Amino acid sequence: MTNPLLSHLKVGFIGAGNMSQSIISSLLQAKIIPHENVYLSNRSEKKLIKVSKELDVQAVNSNEELIEKSDIIVIAVKPQDIYNAVEPISSSFGEENIVISLAAGIPLQKLKKLAPQVKNWVRVMPNTPVSIKTGVVGYCLLNESEATSAVIEDLFSASGVVEKVTEGEMFEALMVATSSGVGFVFELMQYWQEWLEEHDFTPEQARNLTVQTFLGASLLANIDQAKSIEELQNKVTSKKGVTAAGLESMRELEVERAIRYSFEKAVLRDRELAKLSD
Ligand SMILES: NC(=O)c1ccc[n+]([C@@H]2O[C@H](COP(=O)([O-])OP(=O)(O)OC[C@H]3O[C@@H](n4cnc5c(N)ncnc54)[C@H](OP(=O)(O)O)[C@@H]3O)[C@@H](O)[C@H]2O)c1
Structure with missing residues (x-):
């Protein structure tokens, strides 16, 4: 209240x-x-x-x-x-x-x-x-x-x-993950949209399908709070299935490492900007 x-x-x-x-x-x-x-x-x-x-x-x-x-x-x-x-x-x-x-x-x-x-x-x-x-x-x-x-x-x-x-690392992490994070999610959304466009969808269709996929996944995670995000992911991933093949490749290509690296770069830039304001 x-x-x-x-x-x-x-x-x-x-x-x-x-x-x-x-x-x-x-x-x-x-x-x-x-x-x-x-x-x-x-x-x-x-x-x-x-x-x-x-x-x-x-x-x-x-x-x-x-x-x-x-x-x-x-x-x-x-x-x-x-x-x-x-x-x-x-x-x-x-x-x-x-x-x-x-x-x-x-x-x-x-x-x-x-x-x-x-x-x-x-x-x-x-x-x-x-x-x-x-x-x-x-x-x-x-x-x-x-x-x-x-x-x-x-x-x-x-x-x-x-x-x-708390100020310091926690504040920086929050800023990068949630404020810059919006920009990072838009970057991923552009990859989705471009890939769909390369497969004969119009830009409008590709955009709608992309937005709906990100929105749907977020809303599912929001509604089903009792389940971890990994459990929700497991629900759409059958063993040796289509999603599993894609995920395996994402892990082999170390997408997580690339994203973590980008987060760290953003933190460093924030520190540089803070020094410039001295
Ligand atoms: N936008 C975001 O996504 C976002 C996210 C996180 C944090 N922030 C922070 O929020 C703050 C505001 O961002 P914003 O996007 O709203 O900026 P903005 O749209 O550029 O607005 C800033 C306003 O401040 C006015 N202003 C500048 N100097 C002033 C003064 N001495 N007295 C009174 N008004 C003054 C400007 O007036 P004029 O236009 O008339 O010059 C302008 O209207 C920034 O510090 C930013 O780091 C923004």
Whole structure:
């Protein structure tokens, strides 16, 4: 059940881009926060007016004003813009504000340096399916607090699955598997589609068959939670059958190793980007 306190809290979003729009729509549709308690600021006024009208939330003209009005502040600007956005207003944050950063590659200790008085810095990593409420939202806290965790879990409950993680390897793994992971799954989907197209299916047919196969497998795994994914796989794999032959080849070709290697490369790139922001 949603935290009833949340409906009284005021939530401000700095940056009216894609992520803010997805998160705000989910919050409003699920009635977690009423329209009048959502504030939005943005660098360009034109976008601010357009987005705030579309979402029916309160547009504010400056980031300072947004902080003054909000209990929870979500910083949803690109990582390269975060210092320009936050440094000039860092003294405006109150000790008790919950301040959420969506910026990839900016660790909690760097966020703390930006506004050391803030006790409740939170790093959140959403993936793009939050726009259709089937996302994954990972988060970690600067200071452990059950109350802050409860607020974060309720706030993002309408966006998809919410997981608390520790910063470092766990956060990196979550980011690569679920956020970059969406891109990796699209890569696999393109292989499926291309192969079907090479066998006389139109691009539209090939796309539909591909999407339905990935969707069907995911939904089966989701519905049949009692079975492991390996057990579900065994159900479609008869001994010496067609699927078994394909799987054997996938294992011989070490598809798993190739995918793990790609994950590790993505983690290394995340670390490089984090260093560049030093
Ligand atoms: N999109 C994703 O899939 C995804 C996934 C995980 C995490 N994230 C993180 O989410 C954050 C937002 O990403 P996004 O895709 O929503 O970016 P976006 O669509 O580019 O939106 C960023 C917004 O921030 C505004 N902005 C920049 N500087 C500002 C400032 N000083 N004050 C107020 N507003 C400012 C920009 O305004 P103008 O357009 O007017 O310049 C823009 O509307 C990023 O840190 C990203 O790493 C995104």
